[in-house]
Amino acid sequence: MDITIVDKTKELTTEQLELTSDIIEFASKEPILEMTDDTEMSVTFVNNEEIHEINRRYRDKNAPTDVISFALEDEGDDEMPVIMEGFDIPRNIGDIIVSVEKITEQAEEFNHSFERELGFLVVHGFLHLNGFDHMNEADEKEMFDLQRKILDDYGLKR
DSSP: OEEEEEETTSOSOHHHHHHHHHHHHHHHTOGGGOOOTTOEEEEEEEOHHHHHHHHHHHHOOOSOOSEEEEETTOOOTTOOOOOOTTSOSOOEEEEEEEEHHHHHHHHHHTTSOHHHHHHHHHHHHHHHHTTOOOSSHHHHHHHHHHHHHHHHHHTOOO
């Protein structure tokens, strides 16, 4: 996979940025996801103020959140699907925005490491980019079970 990672906060360590890339690569090997090596995506780390603005602008929610995913293959009710088949270009699945402040807050709240929360949010966003959601009980169970499996198999257990 080609993963672009941007830390706009300049607060993450090299190891934490490598964890981000490594856990996405690890998750991409899940057979259910059918990822190809030329798949592209990005992860951008921001502060609460910036994710609050993104959340307000694109989701009409006036509060900071922990992670937002912009899946390029998701189409809204009034959008046409993007069909890339037949073109020799990489598949771009979208962008994940993560609040570093929320990683810290939630790691403390849930009494686990910063790295576990970082992995949780990145995998959560990654699964959204791949069509998973938690809008109903069955979908939530499927997504959260896969998310837990990926984190546990990677070694980021609670």
